[in-house]
Amino acid sequence: MPRKLCNDEPVIFTATVMPSDGDRSVSFLINGTVISGCGDQPLIVIAGGGAQATCTTSSLSVGVTKTSAAYSGDACYGSSIGKQVVRAHTYRLRLASRR
Numbered sequence: 001m002p003r004k005l006c007n008d009e010p011v012i013f014t015a016t017v018m019p020s021d022g023d024r025s026v027s028f029l030i031n032g033t034v035i036s037g038c039g040d041q042p043l044i045v046i047a048g049g050g051a052q053a054t055c056t057t058s059s060l061s062v063g064v065t066k067t068s069a070a071y072s073g074d075a076c077y078g079s080s081i082g083k084q085v086v087r088a089h090t091y092r093l094r095l096a097s098r099r
Helices: none
Strands: 011-018 025-030 044-046 050-057 066-071 080-085 090-096
Antiparallel strands (some): 025 066, 044 050, 066 080
16 A cells, blocks of 8 residues: 655655666656656666666655656657656656667
């Protein structure tokens, strides 16, 4: 069961894009709207052929939140959207880029 957040409680979103060469960016969204300060977050290359983007925000409303992360895609990898229900202080969204 998803956990409810308190007002102004910080949340760290992490999106992993696999495979990825680290080009482009990820935006974190709630109900299709970019979270303030969490648009176009740069990807950082990680071990295993992927890349990660993170964003910290305290602007979430009280309650259960359905979130998503949108990878912008590039010439080699297509765009992708991953969805997750917010459950705790740190959340991870895993995206699979499409060729």
